[in-house]
Amino acid sequence: MPVREIAGAKVWRRRTTGEAMLRWVGWLIGVAIFVWCWQQISASTTWFFVWDAPRIAGDIIDRATPPRWSYMEKLWWPIWDTINIATLGTLIALVLAVPVAFLAARNTTPSTWIIRPVALFIIVASRSINSLIWALLLIAIIGPGVFAGILAIAIRSVGFCAKLLYEAIEEIDETQVEAITATGASRWQVMVYGIVPQIMPAFAGISVFRWDINIRESTVLGLVGAGGIGLQLSGSLNTLAWPQVSLILLVILLAVVISEWVSAKVRGAII
Template sequence: MPVGDRNGAKVWRRRTQTESLSHWALWLTGVAIFAYCWQQISGATTWFFVWDAPRIAEDIWTRATPPKWDYITQLGKPIWDTINIATMGTLIALCLAVPVAFLAARNTTPSALLVRPIALLIIVSTRSINSLIWALLLIAIIGPGVFAGVIAIAIRSIGFCAKLLYEAIEEIDNTQVEAITATGASRWQIMAYGIVPQILPAFAGIAVFRWDINIRESTVLGLVGAGGIGLQLSASLNVLAWPQVSLILLVILAAVVISEWVSAKVRGAII
């Protein structure tokens, strides 16, 4: 902004003196917070292991290469289980997320004071807990295995899918809804012919996107006993079979890349 110098001429400055002082005060506060956090982290870190990390990493790399290629014959069923965990978990989540999304959207909820807060609570609670934690809880309840992984993925995905879907419902064009309402259609007919057709592309995109994410998450559920290829990875790590570990990681990488490619193709076809 223009300010006067000693000779009375106008000189442009980006900030006033008060704004400059506030700007520097924020920077100093940020630096002080960073220094304090670094001090706490440094005090809780065993720096000997940090400095020795390159040597350990080189040793593990030497042990893990080349991968044990003949072990791939034992990874067919685990990777298939992983894909099934992600797929079934996504399907269950979508079936549960759709009604929750309609109950959470302002323009479709039966009650903004009672029903909508409950739906939003379901969305927040299922999104806030990681799938690994859900898997640990479910393993303690229903035992280890693929079923616990499916339910863990499903619970984790409900909030994600419902949140994106209810936002899409709230952003629909009300003109089509008003036109169908004017014909005397019932509430269910308005929903079926005025709302659902508008959100179908968003629903399909959300479903594919979440399935792609679940492929990644399901690969590690086996580390806690929820089945899939993570179970093979945990077993190999426990016995320090590094050539097997490197092969499993390559298989996981290939599965994630393929799922990403499929997801991109499907989303491109929908959009």
């Protein structure tokens, strides 16, 4: 730590003069970038609508209350579709994620130069594209509907599940694997008896956690035509049926809260 002498006394300083100047220059550059970005945002913003937003929001809330409770009879099937989209999409993703995870883990992949990079690419490609984008692409290929939503959720979830799972595989206790290998067990027997039991708690936790996330994501897939309660929300928004919109939002909130509760209970039981 630098020392500075003032009136014959030594004073400890956290940074040298050069370090302090460099820090101030960094702050000035940061402030300048912020001001420039703010100017760009301000130039492309219609501030009249921003200042008028509280009044518009209040007007929408007045129109949306009370919710149209009689519309609930038309939401049972869409919310069931939403749950099915999340559940089936998660199951498909788990089936696909397990082999990808084993191929991506350093201690289980057959080849760290060829197969592992391919598996990592699959993981990155899946995670880098949002489920809404996947839904739009799939709708263009196979048409709108629940099936497109299921596939969108599945493809989006593969990378998430595989990434967490291959990290769990790489963190296993190698002594158990060595002990089973020493008995003359085959590669598959080592995997079944030495690796799988160690990663099963992580696999169960990942499965429930991803299902919880997919419940939320599947509620909005209908906005692009992939089925579920989002489709009802899109139709109500397009017709400005605000009482129906408020009811749909309440149903979505309730579904997310229940899924969160179920997920927390299951994870607590596993852990």
